[in-house]
Amino acid sequence: MLKGINQWCYPEGTSLENVFAYSKDAGFDAVELNLYRPDGIGLTLDSSCKEVEAILRLAESYELKLRSLSTGLLWEAPLSSNDVSTRERGRMIVKKQLELASVMGMDTVLVVPGVVDEKTSYSDCYHNSQTEIRELADIAEQTGVHIGVENVWNKFLLSPLEMKRYVEEIQSDFVGVYFDVGNVLQFGYPEQWIRILGNLIRKVHVKDFNRGVGNISGFVPLLAGDVNWKNVMMALYETGYDDTITAEIPSYLISPYALANETSRNMDVLFNCLIRTERA
Template sequence: MLKGINQWCYPEGTPLEKVFEYSRDAGFDAVELNINPEDSIGLTMNTTIEEAKRIVEIASSYQLQLRSISTGLLWENSLVDPSAKVREQGRGIVEKQIELAATMGIDTILVVPGIVSEDISYTDCYERSQEELRKVIPLAKKHDVCIGIENVWNKFLLSPLEMARYIDELESENVGAYFDVGNVLQFGYPEQWIRILGDRIKKVHVKDFRTAIGNIKGFVPLLAGDVNWKKVYVALVEIGYKDTLTAELSPYAIDPCSLAVDTARHLEIIMEQD
């Protein structure tokens, strides 16, 4: 497996070359980029093909692979919003992810399918998200890019059996799971999810979580929480996963390169658990 780190692990505004430099020097194999708001560092909705290709060249000069594209824009431009206009905007974000991935030689994008709320029922979230995803699957198929559905704290897809069914119902090899280990721990066991989702898993996010805290402040650096990393790693090996373990952690308050160094070492320890 490859060691990866998300751009969000560094302070907002960190130049891409510094992201790549810190990541290379820490020993990472890959960096996950995000489509960020306009005027942010890196990829945005306005990034051109030429700019995207240049980013690939810069990453390659640091001996780093670009394996996936994430985004936080779908939280405010949800695929399940009651407004058809907002859903269309969300769909446009996914389409931009696909197009950038195709340009940059990236095989997977991360998609948050929707958020259940007082105003958006579970049924609406399920049906609307599948409806919108079916509209972008042909583009994903055309460019041979996988849409990785992530399990996040969105009150949706709360069991591995349901997530597996949700993916299977879309009936496309271009839809899979972007599995987040730490996000599961509040209501399940990641090693069980891994075995049930099996080869549906296209990419993996890693972070740790302290269940005794039980809220957003419970997310902690790798090895500092309650994830049973030995069981997680063994389960990943059992399903034949050989791709990237991408760390998605909050930046350190000072000395951002230290997080990269610490996390790369923690990933090495995790990969020694078989």
């Protein structure tokens, strides 16, 4: 497995040079970049081929792999919206992700499928987002890049059985799951999700969660929460997952370098759980 860290783990405004330098020095194998608005740092909706190639060369100079591409832009333009123009913007965002990922040799893009709210019913969210992702699946196949539908706090796809059905109904080998371990803990057990989703899982995010807090403030650094990491790593081993595991943790206010080092050491603990499992 590759040990990865998301660009969001560093304070907003951190240059890609520093993101790569901190990550390499901390012992990471891969960095997950994010797609931003045109005024963002790194990959943006306006990134040119020349800029993308420069970013790729920079990552290679630090001997870091770029395996997946995330974005927060779909919260603003959900594929589930009942507004056609909003869905169109969301579709454009995912198309840009797929395009950039293909150029950079990434094999997966993270996609938040939709949001259930007062304006968008659960059934509308299900139907609208599936319709959009089916269309995007054709582009994913053309680019050779997988769409990873992420489980997030969006009041949608609240069980592993439903997530599995939702993805399988799209009927594309290029649509799977981007599984986030910490996002599940308030509502279930990540190891159960992993076993049910099985080979649908394309990539994995890790962060921890404190059930005692029970809200968005409950997300904490690895090993500081209530995730049973031994069970999680055992489940990943049983399903044959052997790809990147990427930390996605809120940045530290004082020292981004300290976060990278601490997270890397904590991920080594997780990987050692896996090694002991393999030897058992």
